[in-house]
Amino acid sequence: MSATQVIVDAELEAPPVVASPPRLRRFHPGVILSGLIVAFLIVAAVLPSWVTSRDPLAIDISHSLQPPSLSHLLGTDQSGRDLYARIVYGARLSLLIGIGATALSMTIAIAFGVVAGLSGRLVDGAINRFIEVLFSFPVLLLALLFVTVFGPSATTEIVAVGIGTAPGYARMVRGQVLAVRGSGYVEAANALGHSYLRVVRRHILPNAMRPLVVVVTLGVGQSIVWASGMSFLGLGVAPPSPEWGALLDAGRNYVTGAWWLEVLPGVAIVAFAMSVTSIGRYVRQRLEGGLRDDR
Amino acid sequence: MSTAAPAEVARTPRRPGYRAVQRYGLRILGAIGVLWAAATFTFFVQALLPGDRAALILNLETGQNIHRSARELAPINSEYGFSNPIVVQYLHYLGGLVRGDLGTSYQMHQPVTTIIGAQVTPTIVLTVASLLFAWLIALVLTVATTKRVRFVSAIGSGFETITAGLPQYWFGVILLVVLAIDLRIFPVQGGTSAAGLVLPALTLGVPLAGFIGQVTRDEFEKVLDQPFITSARARGMGDLEVRLRHALRHAVLPAITLSGWALGALFSGAVITEAVFARPGLGNVLVTGANTRDIPIVSGIVMLVAFVYVLANLLVDLAYSLVDPRMRTS
Numbered sequence: 001m002s003a004t005q006v007i008v009d010a011e012l013e014a015p016p017v018v019a020s021p022p023r024l025r026r027f028h029p030g031v032i033l034s035g036l037i038v039a040f041l042i043v044a045a046v047l048p049s050w051v052t053s054r055d056p057l058a059i060d061i062s063h064s065l066q067p068p069s070l071s072h073l074l075g076t077d078q079s080g081r082d083l084y085a086r087i088v089y090g091a092r093l094s095l096l097i098g099i100g101a102t103a104l105s106m107t108i109a110i111a112f113g114v115v116a117g118l119s120g121r122l123v124d125g126a127i128n129r130f131i132e133v134l135f136s137f138p139v140l141l142l143a144l145l146f147v148t149v150f151g152p153s154a155t156t157e158i159v160a161v162g163i164g165t166a167p168g169y170a171r172m173v174r175g176q177v178l179a180v181r182g183s184g185y186v187e188a189a190n191a192l193g194h195s196y197l198r199v200v201r202r203h204i205l206p207n208a209m210r211p212l213v214v215v216v217t218l219g220v221g222q223s224i225v226w227a228s229g230m231s232f233l234g235l236g237v238a239p240p241s242p243e244w245g246a247l248l249d250a251g252r253n254y255v256t257g258a259w260w261l262e263v264l265p266g267v268a269i270v271a272f273a274m275s276v277t278s279i280g281r282y283v284r285q286r287l288e289g290g291l292r293d294d295r
Numbered sequence: 296m297s298t299a300a301p302a303e304v305a306r307t308p309r310r311p312g313y314r315a316v317q318r319y320g321l322r323i324l325g326a327i328g329v330l331w332a333a334a335t336f337t338f339f340v341q342a343l344l345p346g347d348r349a350a351l352i353l354n355l356e357t358g359q360n361i362h363r364s365a366r367e368l369a370p371i372n373s374e375y376g377f378s379n380p381i382v383v384q385y386l387h388y389l390g391g392l393v394r395g396d397l398g399t400s401y402q403m404h405q406p407v408t409t410i411i412g413a414q415v416t417p418t419i420v421l422t423v424a425s426l427l428f429a430w431l432i433a434l435v436l437t438v439a440t441t442k443r444v445r446f447v448s449a450i451g452s453g454f455e456t457i458t459a460g461l462p463q464y465w466f467g468v469i470l471l472v473v474l475a476i477d478l479r480i481f482p483v484q485g486g487t488s489a490a491g492l493v494l495p496a497l498t499l500g501v502p503l504a505g506f507i508g509q510v511t512r513d514e515f516e517k518v519l520d521q522p523f524i525t526s527a528r529a530r531g532m533g534d535l536e537v538r539l540r541h542a543l544r545h546a547v548l549p550a551i552t553l554s555g556w557a558l559g560a561l562f563s564g565a566v567i568t569e570a571v572f573a574r575p576g577l578g579n580v581l582v583t584g585a586n587t588r589d590i591p592i593v594s595g596i597v598m599l600v601a602f603v604y605v606l607a608n609l610l611v612d613l614a615y616s617l618v619d620p621r622m623r624t625s
Contacts, residue, residue: 133332136601140563141581148585148593149340225462232464233570233582248464252571256483259472266465274460 031282034275041272044091054085056242065258075260077250083260087268090242094269097157097243098224102216104162105169105223110209112166113173117181117208118200127174131167139164139226147235154243157236161226169215176208183207214287217280221273228269244269322612326605331389333601337594338388342381349377351588352401397595402587407595410580418576421495421568422561426554428500433507437546438538441515452512458505463564467498467571484573495572499564503557507550515546548615555611559604 044051060080068075074083116127137145143160150156180186181204189199224244230236231245238246244265251261341348349368352375372378376387391398397407440451458466474494475483481494518524519542527537562577569578577596584592 129328129332133329133336136329136333136559136604137336137597138559138563138600138604140566141559141597141600144566144581144585145337145340145593145597148588148590149343151588152585229462229464229567233567233585235582235585248468255468255471256476259476262468263465263472266462266468269462270460270465273462277460 028282030278034278037271037275038279041091041095041268044088045095046092048085048089048092052082052085052088054082056081056085056089057240058082065254067258068260068264074264075258077258077261078254083247083264086242086247087244087265090244090247090265091268093154093237093241093243094224094228094245094272095220097154097161097227097237098220100158101161101165101223101227102219104158105164105166105219106212106216108163108166109169109173110212112170114177114205114208116170117174117177118204124174127170131170134163134167137164140229143226143230144233144235147230152235152238154237157227157230160230161223165219165223165226169219172215173208173212176211177204180204180208210287211284214280214284217276217283221276221280225269225273319613322609326609329605330602333605334389334392334598335385337598337601338385341590341594342384348590349375355401355587355589392598397598398591400584400589400592402584402589402592407591410592411577411596411599414575414577414580417574418562418565418569418578420492421499421565421574421576422558424492424496425499425503425561425564426557428496429503429507429557430550430554432501432504433511433550434543434547436504436508437511437515438535438543441512442519451508455505455508455512458501459509461502461505463498463502464567464571466502467495467568470494470498471571491572491574495568495574498568498571499561502564503561507553507557510553511546511550514549515542518542518545521545551614552611555604555608558607559600562600562603 040051048056058081060076063072063076063080064078066072066076066080072082072084074087076082077086112127112131116124119127134142139161142164143157146160146163147156150159186199186203189203194202227236228243228245228248231243232248234249236245237243247265248262248269251258251265255262349371350363352371353363353367369378376384379387388398395408397411399406400410403410436451436454440447442448471483471494475481482488482491484491519538524537524541527541528534532540565576566578566581568574569576570582581593581596583589584596
């Protein structure tokens with residue numbers, strides 16, 4: 001899971017300069033499927049009663065640990081609660097945590113990255129060092145440290161994942177700002193005698209921020225994976241709420257007999273993360289006209 | 296760069312090793328600086344604890360969660376030195392780190408280093424085994440499938456894309472369900488036995504392999520277009536030999552850098568993997584510590600990992616110059 005973090009970082013490298021005009025396939029089955037998955041999960045998060053009629057908390061001991069069937073699409077857990085309903089209702093919290101963590105980490109990253117990219121050597125160097133220090137803590141360990149000190153909760157999860165993933169993005173924002181600052185049009189704007197603030201506001205910031213649109217999409221998927229990892233360890237959201245990682249954690253004791261409890265919530269996490277990633281890559285291709293293959 | 300080099304040599308008539316010593320000296324100083332900052336950060340996160348650490352410890356000891364009076368807290372405050380000014384506590388903490396003292400567990404009342412020492416071996420075994428797995432899978436995959444017929448290359452890169460994105464906690468569960476519970480090839484709870492190591496090591500190694508593979512594949516493709524590859528082929532060298540003797544050496548460079556980074560990631564992964572397979576090790580100590588809010592244990596392990604990470608990246612720098620002789624002079 002941390003490997004994907006670096007993929008996100010790799011995504012952020014400057015796109016290759018292409019001479020030929022972009023050839024984009026008109027029909028992208030993968031992207032369409034991803035779009036459907038994300039749309040479904042967003043509906044589930046906003047209006048869960050639209051996609052399931054069952055109550056995620058309704059206990060029915062006589063139907064406990066049922067395998068997937070027509071009456072219980074994804075089976076039931078040890079208390080007879082419907083797993084499909086629990087995954088649907090869990091979408092809200094999982095997505096909120098993912099979006100919250102990404103928003104926090106982007107805010108930190110933009111603040112540090114922009115200041116570093118625009119400042120002179122001293123400030124830039126200091127911020128760079130700080131980022132390097134944060135890098136020496138793996139995201140999960142930083143998160144565990146926060147949970148230990150502040151106690152487990154959704155807020156801790158958001159803050160921990162937000163801070164943990166921030167250094168990678170900050171490094172990238174800084175790179176973008178530096179690249180834009182050195183570009184011809186910024187030089188031209190300076191030569192035209194525009195004030196520093198105007199150049200920063202009108203030229204540097206908008207152009208440096210544009211690639212972030214894609215990074216934000218990739219980041220949400222990534223944050224959900226991290227946050228679910230914490231819940232999986234029993235250090236996230238408290239058990240009764242059906243957050244995806246918490247479902248995985250709850251299913252762990254029944255893995256020998258009831259595989260669906262442990263496998264299917266993971267499918268939701270992986271499907272969401274991969275869909276968001278593939279949409280993000282597609283959007284980047286369209287925006288930048290890059291000819292990268294679909295890897 | 297190459298034009299500036301002779302002038303530089305003329306100006307500083309020192310022994311050739313001097314520049315290397317200077318370079319590594321600076322790197323080591325930088326690494327110490329990063330560690331010091333990491334320790335400072337860890338200390339202040341602890342000191343930020345909402346409420347009182349003494350109350351937390353007392354409540355942990357008695358299993359209660361009630362408000363404590365100052366008189367009850369006084370002995371604990373003096374035992375752990377919480378009544379000292381924060382600067383004194385900070386210097387005390389740093390001094391402890393320098394001597395290799397990570398504090399005392401709130402829960403188990405043993406030095407953190409003792410607890411880590413007792414549990415660290417299975418985690419090291421797991422980490423090393425999965426790093427080996429990852430490299431083995433990645434190298435075989437790159438050498439075998441890069442720049443082949445489109446179909447074969449697609450299989451290789453498809454495998455890498457999918458595995459690199461898998462969350463370890465889920466991949467581990469799939470392996471467990473399929474290979475241990477359904478097919479009964481491996482034990483469900485292997486403990487520290489050799490058979491029990493295979494699944495956890497695969498859980499950690501396969502996603503990393505996908506990731507290392509992506510990086511080496513990119514490099515490998517570029518290298519295979521180089522003139523020296525053509526010249527090797529022109530000398531009549533076979534395809535496999537070209538790939539192994541000429542291309543691979545270049546292609547592994549970025550992946551070596553990555554492995555330094557991967558040590559930190561592998562440790563995070565080990566924490567999760569140990570939880571999936573109920574395997575003893577540092578990960579279990581860490582999760583228990585986080586659950587019982589045993590701050591010294593968690594911060595001690597965090598510092599240890601930061602130390603290993605910084606050290607690994609330092610070693611990667613050295614490994615670089617071993618694999619690529621060009622790095623020794625520049």
